[in-house]
Amino acid sequence: MSWQRHIRPTLAPLEVYDLPPSTAPSRMHANECPEPWPLEVRTALGEIVREIELNRYPDTSGRSLRRALADKHGCDPERIVLGNGSDEIISGLVTALSGAPGAGHMVIPTPTFVMYAHSAQVFGVDVREVPLTAALQLDAVGMRAALPGAAVCFLARPNNPTSSLWDAELIHALVREFPATVFVIDEAYAAYEPGCSLWDPAAPSNQVHMGTLSKIGLAALRVGYCIADPALALALNKVRHPYNVSQTSIAVAEAALTRFADVQAGMIAKTIRNRGRLIELLGQLPDAELFPAHANLVLLRLPDDARAQGLVSQLEDAGVRVKDVTRVAGLSGCVRVSVGTDEDLERLALALGLRL
Template identity: 40%
Template structure:
C-alpha cells in the first residue's frame, strides 16, 4: 500500500533529551518570564476550545503584519515554517526545487514527499555561496523554486548581500529567503521581497518553539494562491491566543535574543581556544565547529548529560558538530566537558 520511496525514508528523529542539557535544536534556553507566564494562563483560560479556531487567524495575522510593516494580505501563517515550505512545494508549478548544500534538511525531505526533483548546489569549502554556480545550475535544471536560508543552517553563516541580491535578480522562479535566524543575524532581506521573492520567518528560535508558528511575507497575490493549499484551521486556538500574549511582551524575547548573541560571542571565543577546533562564524543561535575526533567528543558529551548535534550527510560537514547556544551555566558545563574530552 505504501509508496516504495516512502518505505525507504526514515521518520524525522528527535532524540530523547530527558534530564539532559539540551543544546541540539536551536531553541531559546530561557523559560518564559513569570509575568508572561501569568498573562498567558489568564488568556488561555478564555479559549473557546469547543469551537474551531479562527481559520484565517485574522488577529494574529494583523499583529504579524504590523510587526513586520506589511499589509495583512502579505502574510501567511503556518504550523511552523516547515508547513509553509510544504505549502510552497505543493503550490509552485512542476520543476525542480534548488538550494545550496548543505542546508536545512526539510527543503529536500518535503520535496521528496511531494515527488519534486531536488537540486543541491554545493557550497564552497568555507561555506560561501557562489551565485554564478547557483544560477547556472538553476537555469540548467529549469528550477522553479529556490530556498536560501539566510543565515544558513547547519553552517551558521550569512552569505554576502551581493550574492543573495544577484540570485534574486537572476533566478527565474520563486525565491524563498528563509530567515529563521533573523533575531540573531546582523541583517535581514525584507527589502528584497517582490513578485518572485518571498521571505520566510518563524517564532521558533525566539522562544516560542512549542507554539509552532512560522509565517511567509510575500506579494499579496502569491499569498492568496499559496493560501489555497493551507489546511483549514492549521493554527490552533491556543497558539493564536498565546502568540497575541507573547506579542504584548515582545521586548522580553528581544532581550533574551540579545543575551543569546552575547553568549554566542563568548562561546565562540572559548571554543576557538580548544586545540584543533575550527570554529565557523555564526549569525545564528548555534555554533558549528570542526573537531578532530568529533564522534568521540559527541559521545563524551552525551555521557556527561549534554546533547548537541552531530552533523553528517555531506562531505563539507566532516567532523562537524553543531552546538545551540545555551544559558551561561549550560555553556560553562558544555565547555568544561568539551575541554575534558579534547585533553
C-alpha cells in the same frame, strides 16, 4: 495484491524526521532560544490560555496574529500565510509550486535545512543541490548554472547547520536574474544577526520572506509564516488546511509578540551574548576550527569524524546534548552546538575542562 502498492513511491527512500525528546539537562542540539520566559510572563500567558473557548474553532487563518505580524513587518496582512511551524509553509510552497506541466525543479545550496529537500522528495520534485564553497558561502557560478528552469529556490539566511550568512548582493542579483523562479528567503535565525534581514515590502514578486517563532522563544507553539506576493499567498491558502494554527498558539504568540516583545528582545540579546561566550569556550579546543556564527548555533570542525563523535559522546555523558553532523555531506568532522544558557555553558566548560 497488497494495499501497500498504493503508497506514494517517492516516500520509500525517505526517513521519518523523528527524535525522542531529550532529557539532557543541557539541550544544545535543536537551535532553540535557550532562555526561559520569566515567570510573570508565563503567568500572564496562562491567564490568556484560560480564557480560550476550547469548544470553539480558532479563526480559519489566524487573522489577529497575521495583523500583529503585519504590523511588525509593515505589510498588508493579506500577504501573510501562517503555518504550523515553517515546516508546514515549506511543504505548502512545494505543493503550490509543483505539478504544473513541465514543472521546474528545486534549487538548494547544501548543506542546508533538511526539510526543503524532504518536502520536494515527497512530491517527486527534482532537487538540484549546489554545494557551498569551503568558506560555507553560496557558490555564485554553481547557483547560476542550477537555476535556469527552477520553480523554487530556498535560501536560509543565516543558514542551518552552518550558521553562515550568505552574500546579500548575490541573492538580490539572483532574484532579479531569475524572475521565473520563486526565491524563499528563510530568515528563521535572522534575529541573531540584527540588521541582516532581506525583508523588503517592495521586493520583486518572486521573493518570499519566511519566518518562524520557533527560534525566538516560542518553539512549543509551532508557528511559522511567510510573506508572499498576493497571487502566491492565494495559492498557499488553497493548499493550507483551514484552522491549521491552534487558538492557543495564536493567542500566546500574539501576546508574546506585542505585550512581551521587550522581554523577548532581552532573551534574544542574552543568547547573542552567550553565543560570544560559547565561541570563546569552543575556541579553546586546540584541534577545533570554528566557522563564523551568525545564527544561535556554532559549527566547529575537528580533525576527523571519530574525534567529533568522541566529543559529542563526552558531552552527552556530562548531560550536554549537541548535534553530530559528521554524516552531512560536506561536514565531515563537524559538530553543531546551539547556544545555551549560562548554566549550559558552565556544564559544557566543566565537561571539557575549559575556562569560562
